[in-house]
Amino acid sequence: MDTQHLPYVVGEHLRYFPGGFFARLGRGFLTAYTRTHLTSPHATGFIAELDGKPVGYLVGVIDPVLHRRHLLRSHGLGLALRGLAALAVRPTVAARFVRTRLGRYIRKLLPGPGVVPDQAPGGDAGPDTGLGSALVRTRPVRGAVLSYVAVAEQARSLGIGGVLIERFTHFAVLAGCDRISLVTAAGAAGAGPYYEQRGWHSDGDTHTPDGTRFLLYSKNLPGPTLPRPRRSGS
Numbered sequence: 001m002d003t004q005h006l007p008y009v010v011g012e013h014l015r016y017f018p019g020g021f022f023a024r025l026g027r028g029f030l031t032a033y034t035r036t037h038l039t040s041p042h043a044t045g046f047i048a049e050l051d052g053k054p055v056g057y058l059v060g061v062i063d064p065v066l067h068r069r070h071l072l073r074s075h076g077l078g079l080a081l082r083g084l085a086a087l088a089v090r091p092t093v094a095a096r097f098v099r100t101r102l103g104r105y106i107r108k109l110l111p112g113p114g115v116v117p118d119q120a121p122g123g124d125a126g127p128d129t130g131l132g133s134a135l136v137r138t139r140p141v142r143g144a145v146l147s148y149v150a151v152a153e154q155a156r157s158l159g160i161g162g163v164l165i166e167r168f169t170h171f172a173v174l175a176g177c178d179r180i181s182l183v184t185a186a187g188a189a190g191a192g193p194y195y196e197q198r199g200w201h202s203d204g205d206t207h208t209p210d211g212t213r214f215l216l217y218s219k220n221l222p223g224p225t226l227p228r229p230r231r232s233g234s
Contacts, residue, residue: 001045001057003038006031009045009057016150019212021101024093025086032082034059036075037147042067046167048151048160056151058164062144062175100209143218144172146182162198173221180221183214190215 001009010031014023022030037043042063048056061067071079087094146168151161172180184190186205195217196202203216 001038001047001059003035005045005047005054005057006034006038008054009034009047009059012057012150012152013148017148021093021097021208021210024090025083026090029079029082029086032075032079036071036079037061037067039074040067040070042070044168044171046164048155048164050155050158050160055155056149056160056164058149058168059147060144060168060172060180061147062172062177063142064145096210104209142175142177142179144168144175144177144180146180161194165198169219169221173223177221179218181216181218183216186213186215192217 010027013020013030013034014027017023022033034045037045037059043059043061045057045059047054087097146165149161149164151164169180181203182195182200183206184192184195186192192202192215200217200219203218205213205215207213
């Protein structure tokens with residue numbers, strides 16, 4: 001995915017995920033937010049085309065902690081101004097934001113005591129264990145997040161969604177991720193059975209600040225396959 005695909009991706013997002021909070025802030029904010037996935041080294045996006053026309057997309061995050069840091073440092077002010085402008089002309093959305101999200105956003109933006117500003121990828125770097133003069137650092141679990149995937153109605157049943165997910169999975173494996181997680185709507189509007197049939201594990205459910213119920217799924221990833229070293233003849 002690159003910037004020329006943004007109009008298509010944002011349009012499809014508004015079509016298939018209209019109830020999301022960022023979608024309610026309008027096309028301008030959603031475009032600016034989606035663009036952060038193209039500028040971040042910790043996120044990515046893919047476009048599926050059929051006969052030269054886009055018919056699906058996927059947006060995902062390889063390292064949520066570092067992507068959020070990139071978003072705040074590089075785009076935080078611009079997104080905040082766009083968000084405030086969008087809320088100013090949407091009083092109903094603004095009232096809901098103050099009631100359900102403002103406190104949580106403030107807690108995320110203000111680091112608490114003891115937070116290390118530049119922690120290792122994946123959040124907590126893990127404990128150090130002293131063995132003589134050596135330090136052994138346990139590797140943290142790195143989890144990618146499949147944020148959004150959608151395929152146009154006329155192109156469904158062609159396996160396009162599966163191809164997009166496989167591409168993102170391959171990308172996450174190469175980046176050293178151990179697992180991928182996602183959320184999908186509960187009930188008939190969600191895709192829970194689709195993921196279960198493809199080996200994803202149910203991790204229960206969660207609720208948005210607005211009270212909407214979502215199902216959690218995850219999938220463990222294998223380590224990257226490295227090329228075998230060539231054996232030199234004697």
